Each structure stands twice: as structure tokens, then as C-alpha cells.
Amino acid sequence: MSTPILSVENLSISFGGLTVIDDVSFIAPEGGRVALIGPNGAGKTTIFNLLSGVYRQDKGHIRLGGALIDDAPSRARIGLGMARSFQNIRLMPHLSVVENVMLGQHSRADRPGGMWAPLKLFGRSPARDEAEALLADMGLGTWPGQEVATLPYGIRKKIELVRALAARPRLLLLDEPAAGLNGTETAELMAFLDRIAGTGVTLLVVEHDMSLVRSLCDTAVVLNFGRKIYDGPTAEVQKDPQVLEAYLGPRHAGEDAHVA
Numbered sequence: 001m002s003t004p005i006l007s008v009e010n011l012s013i014s015f016g017g018l019t020v021i022d023d024v025s026f027i028a029p030e031g032g033r034v035a036l037i038g039p040n041g042a043g044k045t046t047i048f049n050l051l052s053g054v055y056r057q058d059k060g061h062i063r064l065g066g067a068l069i070d071d072a073p074s075r076a077r078i079g080l081g082m083a084r085s086f087q088n089i090r091l092m093p094h095l096s097v098v099e100n101v102m103l104g105q106h107s108r109a110d111r112p113g114g115m116w117a118p119l120k121l122f123g124r125s126p127a128r129d130e131a132e133a134l135l136a137d138m139g140l141g142t143w144p145g146q147e148v149a150t151l152p153y154g155i156r157k158k159i160e161l162v163r164a165l166a167a168r169p170r171l172l173l174l175d176e177p178a179a180g181l182n183g184t185e186t187a188e189l190m191a192f193l194d195r196i197a198g199t200g201v202t203l204l205v206v207e208h209d210m211s212l213v214r215s216l217c218d219t220a221v222v223l224n225f226g227r228k229i230y231d232g233p234t235a236e237v238q239k240d241p242q243v244l245e246a247y248l249g250p251r252h253a254g255e256d257a258h259v260a
Ligand SMILES: Nc1ncnc2c1ncn2[C@@H]1O[C@H](COP(=O)(O)OP(=O)(O)OP(=O)(O)O)[C@@H](O)[C@H]1O
Pocket: 015, 020, 038, 039, 040, 041, 042, 043, 044, 045, 046, 047
């Protein structure tokens, strides 16, 4: 088997004596689509914060493409191929679409125009050409010069993802990508994520909506109180007794209930 793009090995972290992540291990295979799910407070965001270097684990290791990144700062992790998109949009609203995408190129060692090239937001530059080409490739070539604040929410979500792609990630961490979207926008975003996954980028997705999880992801890792309780196909997750118990309580385990 080839080296997984992400390998999480026996990860633990405590805050003020409370163990929030407890000996969690899982992998994301190159090109895979893995969901990270669990009830509120299970530790999903904490795992993302550990992966992206916001927190340092007390125990365990994280490997990206086989390389240990335990001590790599957040910015270095982006340079090594990890990108993260947040629940709330973090674009610069008063910059244009293409300028926002150019900001995403910043952490790359092979920046268009050269590593030390200043960020040139005005006039033509290799960076601008590349950002425009990426937007066009992803079907968003219509508004490169338009101020982001003037665009609909669903489009801004997609632009944020293109900005993450500008860093040329191998692994994309997505935190509730469909939060705040209506049904139509969600369907469009799912198709967009499919397109991103089709380029070979591995997806690790925190998402509450199980129908989205099933349509987007092949496998799921389920956390409860900081421990891993399931790691397997998304098609089977809603039948797993431990998962049902985590979401619904012991009384309901064994029922064919809706995990959401
Ligand atoms: N910096 C911190 N200091 C103290 N406790 C923390 C910190 N970060 C997270 N926690 C605690 O860790 C636990 C897991 O939180 P986390 O946000 O990772 O869960 P989650 O699965 O993402 O939840 P949700 O689905 O509600 O977003 C919670 O009890 C939370 O209060």
C-alpha cells in the first residue's frame, strides 16, 4: 500500500487536566475522501487544530506524506501541502476575487514570480495570471476583478476553496463546508468539492449532515468524548451500535435511528 497522505498516530491532548483527544489514530489515503464526525464537543475541531499546528499534541505523531510534522509551525504545514478552510468565510471582502486567490499562493515555496516576489495586487504578474487560470479551471472565471463583498454567499464559499487550492495542497481540511448554505447552494458546493477531489486532492471533512457525508466521503472516522469509536465505510456508519449510542444514548442503541 502506498504511503497515506495523512497519518495520525496515537494523538492525545489535554486542557487543564481534561483529556480532549485521547489516543486517536487514523489515516487518510492519498486521493481519499474521509469524514471526521461525532456529536458536539467530541473533539473534531481540536483534531483540525492539531493537524494545522494551532495546538501541539501532548502525545502521538502526525505525518504528512510520510514526513513527521509534529514540530512544523502552521505556515510550514501549508507549504508542505496542507490547507484548511473554515466554517465562516475568511476572504478579504474588499479585495477582488483574483486578489483573494493570489493571497492563497503566498505560502508556497514555488510562488509564481519567485519565492521572494512581493505580492503585487495591481497590474499584470505571473501570480495574477496563474490565479485567473485556476479560477477559470474551477469554473469561476466570470468575476476575477469583482469585489468579493458583492458576490453571493455560495460563490464566496467556492472562492474561498479556490484560494485554498492556490497553495497547491495535497490535503484539504474542510470544516463544515456547507454551513450557512441553502439546498441549491449545498448541491452546487458538493459538485464543486467533487471536482476538487477529482484533481487528486485528499479531503478530510468535518460535517454534521450525514447525507452530505455519505454523498461526499468514502470513509468516516467517528469521535466521541475525544476517542475514536468507528473507522470504516460511510455506508455502514449509521448501523454501528457504538455510533448510535454516542449520538442517541444507550437506550436507543440497536434501533435503526438517524445519525445526524
Ligand atoms: N483551548 C481549549 N481549552 C479548553 N478546552 C478546550 C479547548 N479547545 C477545545 N476544548 C474542549 O474540547 C472539547 C472538544 O471540543 P471541539 O471543539 O474539538 O469539539 P467538536 O467535536 O469540534 O464540537 P462541535 O461539533 O460542537 O464543533 C470540548 O469539551 C471543548 O470545550
